[in-house]
Amino acid sequence: MPLRTPICDILQCHYPILQAGMGGVARAELVAAVSTAGAYGFLGMVREAPDFIAAQIDAVRAETDRPFGVNLIPAATEPSLFRAELDVCLARRVHSICFFWSVDAEAVARAKAGGCIVLYQVGSVKDAIAAEAAGADIIIAQGFEAGGHVRGAVSSLVLLPQVAAAVGCPVVASGGFATGRSLVAALSLGGQGIHCGTAFLATTESFAHDCHKNALLAAGSEDTVYTDAFSINWPPHSPVRVIRNAATDQLGGQLVGHDPDDLWWEQVATDSGRPIYRYSTDSPLRTTCGNVDELALFGGQCCGMVTTIVPAARRINDIIREAEATLHQFENNLYPALPAEQLVGSL
Structure with a gap:
């Protein structure tokens, strides 16, 4: 072998x-x-x-x-x-x-x-x-x-x-x-x-929620975004790579330099009764309800091969x-x- x-x-x-x-x-x-x-x-x-x-x-x-x-x-x-x-x-x-x-x-x-x-x-x-x-x-x-x-x-x-x-x-x-x-x-x-x-x-x-899986399949390698905006629940300056969506588009050109204490905690979904906020580190799961496509859709550049x-x-x-x-x-x-x-x- x-x-x-x-x-x-x-x-x-x-x-x-x-x-x-x-x-x-x-x-x-x-x-x-x-x-x-x-x-x-x-x-x-x-x-x-x-x-x-x-x-x-x-x-x-x-x-x-x-x-x-x-x-x-x-x-x-x-x-x-x-x-x-x-x-x-x-x-x-x-x-x-x-x-x-x-x-x-x-x-x-x-x-x-x-x-x-x-x-x-x-x-x-x-x-x-x-x-x-x-x-x-x-x-x-x-x-x-x-x-x-x-x-x-x-x-x-x-x-x-x-x-x-x-x-x-x-x-x-x-x-x-x-x-x-x-x-x-x-x-x-x-x-x-x-x-x-x-x-x-x-x-x-x-x-993972079906919307996350489907977004991954539809994305090419150039459709991922490197940003530290999804930082609620994590220490500051902790960058992530996600698939581009409405939440990343709202950032405009400011992809890095975000502090979780400065972010507006807007609830966009729930998971088993727990509030989920835009720009949190929560990705949409099977049990997540709400505007799931606005959450962190984590994905690597290899998504173009999946x-x-x-x-x-x-x-x-x-x-x-x-x-x-x-x-x-x-x-x-x-x-x-x-x-x-x-x-x-x-x-």
Whole structure:
């Protein structure tokens, strides 16, 4: 199996494909489907109540005996709630924890002491080094192309090989990866797998609202917007990548430089009785009602390569089949080198 890399042994999965722990979207149905299909799923449990996290962990285990993890974000969670979130994960003996945003060494230490494998998603070489020093087992290097919250400022093509060279632990590529060809590219750049959000948002099992999924399918890569306007509920200056919609159009040319304290909290939707505000970090879910198309429609630049809504197992199978076909082409020299004179002529 040429696509089996060391992270498959660490995470006990068949394929080096990780499903991003998208808040709200990555719930038990999606995670169970991904892990059952041989990839590795993460519950997106950012700022969720401990009882809800426990119920979601139990729901995944009721559907599959495959390992999976939980995604938490210390910097975006009130400290006492974060401690309670991590406590319930450790009490439920989850297989792994994935942290994101600024490196929290104390959180890594607690998770490791509780027996968890720790993954840390970062956006720079500096943070990758800090995460490894804190004890992270796997680094997820997120490029600027990524959907949702974007930590760094350089593309995956540039960031991934630098991070792989800077740390000794395995590195997984994130941001712009949704196909088998992109998996092969990640491996060639020093990664041991890919971490996909957009590709799994557009699946039948994701908890995203249909309007979000359909907007993703209709969008081209140039239809995403990088902005920090969707900042209600998050620390200031936390940029995101979303699909362009009425809310982003209202920003005019001012896409960055927003502070959540200065935003007008206008309720445009509800979710299970909870008010949802324009420019909050809440994306529309199956349970969201109201002007759902004015909320944050998170999506990466790879949306131009995601053109169907399919079961998660089909998405994984398509990625693996294309990656194997691509490797086969290389192995059988089906990409012959150009004659030297043509290479010189093209410079």
